[in-house]
Amino acid sequence: MSGDGSVDEVEDHRAYLAQVMAEIDQEVRRRRSSGDLPARVERQLDELFLEHSPVAGRGGALEDALALVDSSAFIDPVVPVASNRSGGAVVKKGLRSLNLWYVGFVTHQVSQFAAATSRALHLVEDRLGELARELDAQKVPPAPVVDVPGDGDPTAWWVAGALDALGSVPGRVLHAAASDGWLVRHLVAGGVDAYGVDPRVGRIDAGEREGLDLREEGAVDHLLAVEPAGLAGIVLSGVVDGMAHGERRQLLELLGDRLTPEGVLVIHAWSPSAWGSDAAPAEADLSPGRPLRPSTWSHFLEPMGYRVGVEEGPSGADYVVTAFRGRADRPR
């Protein structure tokens, strides 16, 4: 480019900028999928910085703050008098003597106030500790994510139907819990803009190495960060099974907000009878809730504007709910 700014040159430059941006996008995808800089590492950078933020470290922050209050609660009215200059120390001592009666009077009151404040804060800390212990004993734990029969198997009975329902949605599709990305892989191969989340440590690693867009976080945490109407499809498998009623209701409200007006929701879950059998995972005993009967999903979802189809698996151990919003067709 010669730099004379002719129309042709400017147009050429703009076209090249667009080409470069597309190539940068490809370069970033390549770097992430090759493991040079996984998306997870970028998120860890954010988390590392947030540890320095004023709202970080909720557990120890009050303790640290109190230690700081304690260490600065006493104000010393006796100023240092050392000096590098000849006679400086004598002059400073004289000034200190002259001012000490007044400064001492003021600092005595400030120190008393600081000590009283510190004492009050310690009482607050003690009370908060008691409340935290009481709440801890009563709180309902979040539902664990579980593997549902057929998870990880792209030939499982419900997968073809899910791919069919989601194959033509205009927008992003989320799978939770995605495990190693087995369903995401199939959706992407079918031309769907899909990604997944799974909070279980290490479960996404293999898929992430493969270059799939997978994130190690829970479904609710992730959905809270998604913009309204930001998803055209959501597949939940092993997420809702053990949820308590309140947690499930909050999730449904969140799903309603994050799905587009014509979005598709697919839920793959354990059947209640199998949940109580020996085939169910250990998490079944540790969960605050149990799976709903398939027909109960219609009871929940139809008042929210979904058209709901329910299908039970051939073994009776699991079922799938497919729910369409708005003008989406093909209720199953």
Added chain:
Amino acid sequence: MTDPGTDGARPAGAVHQFIPALIPRDATGSHTLLLRDVLREAGWRSEIFAEATHDELAGQSHRIEEYPSQARPGDVLVYQFSTSSVVAEVLASRSEPLILNYHNVTAPDLYGSWDPPAAARSEEARRQLAVLAPKAALGMAVSAFNERDLRDAGCARTTVAPVLVDLERSVADPDPRTAARLRKDRAGGGADWLFVGRVVPPKAQHRLVEALWAYRRLYDPAARLHLVGTAPSRRYLTALRGFVADLGLEDAVKFHGEISDGALAAVYAAADVYVSLSAHEGFGIPLVEASRVGLPVVALGVAAVPETVGDAGLLVGVDDPAVVAAAVDRVLSDDRLRLGLVDAGRRRSGEHSMVVAGRRAVEAVATVAGAPPEGSPPAVPGDVP
């Protein structure tokens, strides 16, 4: 400085400016001083009234309390609006035609819990804008992005007049000691990134640190980042320094603080690329300065940045470290791209020359104040070659 009330040669036709604080090397302060010169050159009497004035600029302004006793019929008042101030309350009660020269107010939530007092000031500034905007005879925004804010606030008549910038400060004589120190650092190789702006959460210097970390990991292990600017948010600065230490980048991230024009020129001269991931810019003067000195620009394309930079910068849509690192690498390794950005930048900075921007400001003011008293042509000083 002339007394606005005692200059008997032109009893009418004064255009006076009001500003909360007149501070050297501050974007709004510099604009105010330059606009005063432009207005005077055009033929208007023009003085600056400030709530506070930095010692370095003593004699350049009057105290705001002095204005009522010196007001004359025919005065037009220009308010340099960028923060909350008692000046807004004073002007709201005046009857003279008011021009609101709007430099934008950062959204309070961008300060978050980092700087609650700054967030509170932003809230208050927005409230004051809502009071003054409907009253203003003209809303003069320094960018189209800001113009939208003015309209939303109820300003019936608006126009865009670019901020007045003395681009020569970025090419002043480089401070030799700073230049020598930077040369020594560069001897070990590695690219030098530069960002100029206050160290505050909305400028997102922490995202620059993340991007540098990614860039060093992927492309250039010896790269450095130079952060120039004062740090009014001690809490954010402390967090930033801690973060830099966590990442082992103490030797790679240089905090220069507020520096002289000569030192700034040396830093600009030594840099390889200007990178901005600021989440909020009402204009972004350093983006233009960087272009003026021939630095390629990589920036997050938000707020007024796209219109300030145009095609003189590589604008990224997200500030993900991998994306920014890849963009910087491309700019520094692709000669066609880099030279294209530099050429476009030089043309772009010409559009912000004092002649062009000054003429635009005079035209805008004349729509409220009428033609300058002596019909002087809108000649302005200090063109950029």
